[in-house]
Amino acid sequence: MSKVTLEGHILVPVQDLKQILEALPEHIELTQAEPGCITFHVQQSSRKPHRFDVYEVFIDREGFEYHQSRVKESRWGAITSNVIRHYQVSQES
Template sequence: MAKVTLSGYIIVPEHELEKIQHALVTHITLTREEPGCIKFIVVQDDSHMHRFNVYEEFESEDAFDAHQDRVKNSDWGKIARNVERHYTIEK
């Protein structure tokens, strides 16, 4: 199976910024521990404090799909429901 790469950014509403920053620590740790996760990077943009740049690599579509399923039912999925997502996915 081919590697899956997701790149882009999220925009966080101002009133949720602190909550998102705190929750990201656990979300990043859990994702990096997932089977098939090659790389998972989420960093706050230097010039736009509400933008977080995202880069993900998973070894297969199955690993990527498993990640997406886990996130839907996670604390992060609930906390980040209002973020604006701008992603490109390459399979």
Template sequence: MHVILEGYIVVSADELEVVQKALVEHTRLTRLEDGCLQFEVVQDVVNQYQFNVYEEFINQTAFELHQTRARQSRWGLLTKNVERHYQIR
């Protein structure tokens, strides 16, 4: 069964530029992961500090491996203070 994470993150004005730059590499690495079917993080057109997130993985194991890698990556370090608003199904 596929695992889908959907929602958004909110970054502070101080972190906006750093997050925008780091997102390029984070997206590239995530899309290369085994089991990643879709990964999109897009800056909101109305609120520049919000990034809409959609992730889809082939199963729970692939999703958990992604979560672990992301937390331990440069992205995880740079975004440790962002607000996360997700639903996982």
């Protein structure tokens, strides 16, 4: 199996910040409970409150794809439709 890692950040529009902050704990909890999730961290920047650093590690491509699919259909997916994503995805061999 090859671990999949996603690293980067999102930039949240001002008008969406409150709603995203309210939904973030549930998003983290649901993701960490996924069977393929090894590590999942989302941290709001202390210097730039509209930036959230993201670090995810999944056991394999299947676990990563499951997460992506689940998020698209979730409340989190709906309320983050306006965020700007800056991600790099890598896979270990």
